[in-house]
Amino acid sequence: MSDPAAPDLKQEIAHNLAVVRGRIDAAARAVGCNPADVTLIAVSKTQPIERIRAALEAGHRCFGENRVQEAQSRWPALRAEFPGIELHMIGHLQTNKAAEAVALFDVIQTVDRPKLARLLAQEMAKQSRRPRCFVEVNTGEEPQKGGVAPGAAEGLVRQCAAEFGLDVRGLMCIPPAEDNPAPHFALLADLAKRCGLAGVSMGMSADYEIAVRLGATHVRVGTAIFGARPGLQ
Numbered sequence: 001m002s003d004p005a006a007p008d009l010k011q012e013i014a015h016n017l018a019v020v021r022g023r024i025d026a027a028a029r030a031v032g033c034n035p036a037d038v039t040l041i042a043v044s045k046t047q048p049i050e051r052i053r054a055a056l057e058a059g060h061r062c063f064g065e066n067r068v069q070e071a072q073s074r075w076p077a078l079r080a081e082f083p084g085i086e087l088h089m090i091g092h093l094q095t096n097k098a099a100e101a102v103a104l105f106d107v108i109q110t111v112d113r114p115k116l117a118r119l120l121a122q123e124m125a126k127q128s129r130r131p132r133c134f135v136e137v138n139t140g141e142e143p144q145k146g147g148v149a150p151g152a153a154e155g156l157v158r159q160c161a162a163e164f165g166l167d168v169r170g171l172m173c174i175p176p177a178e179d180n181p182a183p184h185f186a187l188l189a190d191l192a193k194r195c196g197l198a199g200v201s202m203g204m205s206a207d208y209e210i211a212v213r214l215g216a217t218h219v220r221v222g223t224a225i226f227g228a229r230p231g232l233q
């Protein structure tokens with residue numbers, strides 16, 4: 001067990017969590033949604049462990065990571081110490097990391113191709129674990145980005161459920177950084193509805209309130225909670 005977070009750091013992170021949560025709740029109420037239906041995923045990728053620990057000590061339990069290896073290096077120990085943690089994989093998932101992802105995460109938000117879906121299903125059978133899944137949609141149709149094209153999303157969702165037996169709960173997107181996110185959020189919410197999926201994962205530090213107003217059920221917020229990330233990304 002490492003030392004508890006310093007009191008001032010704990011206070012800072014607890015404050016940030018409360019501010020973000022308050023804004024989510026207000027945005028949900030403004031459009032007649034129940035704030036309790038919006039999950040705040042604290043994105044802890046590349047953050048120093050003391051900051052994550054501060055969030056845990058403040059009572060937060062839902063976190064997002066974008067790299068299997070980094071997540072593996074710290075979450076098993078934290079899980080042993082803080083019960084009730086829910087961990088979301090929100091980064092591009094390589095097929096050679098499928099086994100580890102199934103073992104570690106409670107929710108895999110970046111299912112975006114049949115090959116990956118098939119591998120995840122095989123691993124789930126092997127490990128007798130069944131993490132919930134989201135299908136990632138490349139709403140901006142950016143060639144360098146992961147995610148299925150919007151026009152192919154419904155087909156992939158059906159295939160994931162029917163052919164591979166995945167527990168698909170929703171859709172996820174990361175709009176192009178330079179775009180107004182609102183049309184992307186509206187598209188994702190609409191696609192989810194058409195697929196009959198309740199889950200809609202969208203919105204980050206800069207735009208989570210807009211996302212909630214447009215129907216997000218999961219927002220992924222990093223820097224607004226933990227502060228600027230050290231290093232790139």
Ligand SMILES: *Cc1c(COP(=O)(O)O)cnc(C)c1O
Nearest residue numbers: 043066090204205220221222223
């Ligand atoms: C890093 C990341 C976030 C959080 O970004 P912030 O701007 O720090 O809130 C959300 N979603 C994904 C997929 C990310 O990689």
